[in-house]
Amino acid sequence: MTLFLAKMTASITASTVYLCCVFIVLFSVYADSQDTDAQLCQMCQGTVRQDSPVWDFCLTKGYIRGRCCFRNNTSNVDTIIGLDLANCSISHVEHLYNSSTAFIIDLSDNPVSNLSDFIFQGFNHLTQLLLPSKLECPGGNASWEKVEVKNNARVCEGQKNICNQTAQMPWDCPENSFCSPYGPGFFECSCLQNFHGYKCMREGEFPIAKVLGILTGSTVVVSSLLWFTQRRKAKNT
Numbered sequence: 001m002t003l004f005l006a007k008m009t010a011s012i013t014a015s016t017v018y019l020c021c022v023f024i025v026l027f028s029v030y031a032d033s034q035d036t037d038a039q040l041c042q043m044c045q046g047t048v049r050q051d052s053p054v055w056d057f058c059l060t061k062g063y064i065r066g067r068c069c070f071r072n073n074t075s076n077v078d079t080i081i082g083l084d085l086a087n088c089s090i091s092h093v094e095h096l097y098n099s100s101t102a103f104i105i106d107l108s109d110n111p112v113s114n115l116s117d118f119i120f121q122g123f124n125h126l127t128q129l130l131l132p133s134k135l136e137c138p139g140g141n142a143s144w145e146k147v148e149v150k151n152n153a154r155v156c157e158g159q160k161n162i163c164n165q166t167a168q169m170p171w172d173c174p175e176n177s178f179c180s181p182y183g184p185g186f187f188e189c190s191c192l193q194n195f196h197g198y199k200c201m202r203e204g205e206f207p208i209a210k211v212l213g214i215l216t217g218s219t220v221v222v223s224s225l226l227w228f229t230q231r232r233k234a235k236n237t
């Protein structure tokens, strides 16, 4: 009897802990999105500037909260589709949090002296990016349909899909994999179904392995991260 009670207590405790964990996880997801809001949308004064490019974009596509434009939708997930951080006295950008869903980002009129291409890794939807005029577009001119300087801002327009370029690509995805865009100048190779591991050379049902590449200007830099990730994945399998 004592043993039985002890067991029951243990299982009740276990389920309480479990519920607690679920709650904590849910809460941290919630807190996370609040953080993002604070870190990104409230990081500089005011709201999206009236008549700015992000403002124009947001008029028909979403609603404004702070410096962000969110998609109008029925689910309760807030998706950032535009970001106006222009004239915010930002001198250093390290992270754009979960704004990789954005179609338009304005970082113009800021004293930023350099910007890593990696900040925009995974920003597949980005079709308009405004930067201080002295900065180059991420991925170089070759990654965009049009690059120009307008009102003291470098405007990078129309992200090119580098998987689509007909020229001989030395960065072709390995056999048994396919290429998909992964932000300006980036692409990823995902193993075809039934292939996995280093360079997708192994056969059999396994999780998708990814290979990342980057195009900078017209030079291809295959990041060292690439094979490392692959090797790690191969080891795990």
Ligand SMILES: *[C@@H]1O[C@H](CO)[C@@H](O)[C@H](O)[C@H]1NC(C)=O
Residues within 6 Å of the ligand: 087, 109
């Ligand atoms: C930048 O913001 C300041 C106030 O924070 C304002 O006085 C100034 O006119 C703004 N500049 C531009 C170009 O919008």
Ligand SMILES: *[C@@H]1O[C@H](CO)[C@@H](O)[C@H](O)[C@H]1NC(C)=O
Residues within 6 Å of the ligand: 136, 140, 141, 147, 148, 149, 217
């Ligand atoms: C990219 O294009 C812009 C505008 O045409 C030009 O000013 C800039 O020098 C180009 N950059 C490179 C690295 O070719």
Ligand SMILES: *[C@@H]1O[C@H](CO)[C@@H](O)[C@H](O)[C@H]1NC(C)=O
Residues within 6 Å of the ligand: 160, 161, 164, 165, 166
């Ligand atoms: C990419 O491929 C699509 C469909 O095959 C085509 O419509 C588009 O023009 C291509 N884009 C480039 C930049 O080659």
